[in-house]
Amino acid sequence: MKKRGITLIEVLVAAFLCAIVAMALSTAFAVTVRHQANFERPRQDFEAIAFFEDRVRNLLTKAVYSNDTEQSTFLVGDSISGDASVSDRLVFSTLGMKPSGTIVASDDTDFENRNKTFGTVGGVTEVALSMTSVGDSGGREGLFIRKQTPADSDHTNGGFESVLSDLVADVSFEFWDSTAWVATWDTATETRLPEAIMVHYYLTADTDQEHTFVVRLPNAQGAQATTDTGGETP
Numbered sequence: 001m002k003k004r005g006i007t008l009i010e011v012l013v014a015a016f017l018c019a020i021v022a023m024a025l026s027t028a029f030a031v032t033v034r035h036q037a038n039f040e041r042p043r044q045d046f047e048a049i050a051f052f053e054d055r056v057r058n059l060l061t062k063a064v065y066s067n068d069t070e071q072s073t074f075l076v077g078d079s080i081s082g083d084a085s086v087s088d089r090l091v092f093s094t095l096g097m098k099p100s101g102t103i104v105a106s107d108d109t110d111f112e113n114r115n116k117t118f119g120t121v122g123g124v125t126e127v128a129l130s131m132t133s134v135g136d137s138g139g140r141e142g143l144f145i146r147k148q149t150p151a152d153s154d155h156t157n158g159g160f161e162s163v164l165s166d167l168v169a170d171v172s173f174e175f176w177d178s179t180a181w182v183a184t185w186d187t188a189t190e191t192r193l194p195e196a197i198m199v200h201y202y203l204t205a206d207t208d209q210e211h212t213f214v215v216r217l218p219n220a221q222g223a224q225a226t227t228d229t230g231g232e233t234p
Contacts, residue, residue, distance in 0.1 A: 045167060045205070052143070052165040053213055056199060059127055060215040062094040065193045072151045073124055075193055077173045077185040080132050087173045087184050089130040090197070091155040126151035126159060131171055134161055142166035143201075169207050174198040176214075193220035 065073045077087035128134075128146040134157050137144075141163075148159025175185040175194035185194055196216045202209065 048165065048167055049203070052168065053199075055164065056129070057213070057215050059094060059129075060092070060197055061218055063092045063193060063217050064095050064124070064219050065093065065187050067191055072126075072153050074151075074155060074187045075185060076155050076187070077175055077197075079184070080130065085183050087175075088171065089128065089132070090173045091126065091128040093124050093151050094127055095124060123150040125149040126155065128155070128159075129164070129171065131168070140166070143168040143171055167203050167205070168201050169204040170202040172200045174200070193217050195220045 063075055065075055073093040075090075075092040077090050079086055080089050126146075126148040128144075130144055130146075131142075133140070133144050134146060143164045143166075144161055145164040146157075146159050146161040152158060174181045174183060174197070176182075176196040176198070177190075178195055181198060182194075187193065194217065196214055198212055198214045200210055200212050203211070
């Protein structure tokens, strides 16, 4: 019996079907990759925002103030622009800041050498949060954080500065004085910490949507009493 070979038309049909399948697979792959990319960026931004809020909460809960003149401790919420109705800069003293991984990993056991290389590790740390860089920003934008250990009497400069979050387009602070929210705070006149701080911020991706969160200050006078007596909290 004579065997029939594959005709040219059959080859063309098979090639055409293979092309259709390949095109469908490549389209599905491209859609999957595009969907993954569109999903990944919002997820990364959400994680970055959550990290920013957690970082600020952690710093503020360590805020301390003492009227002991031998210690440079303070909390100042003021306006760099000079507008007294809003605080766009917050500077405060903290205790219990963790040393960096570089310091921990160092093999140098000489105290003076470590201080020269890494700066002072222990003591009170001055922390500043602001949208305005103290020195040359180097083209960077976002919410800046500045740290200085030990803290000194000048809360406007000193230490090392970096960008805490480049997703933040604007930030401001309000302070709970146990009866109302006030726009500014200065321990030089209030002689105590506010019981809570409300952080307002806008994101670069959506400058029309305001975000807020409140942080209670455990070291504020009256904070523990308010909790124990069941009083109204902000």
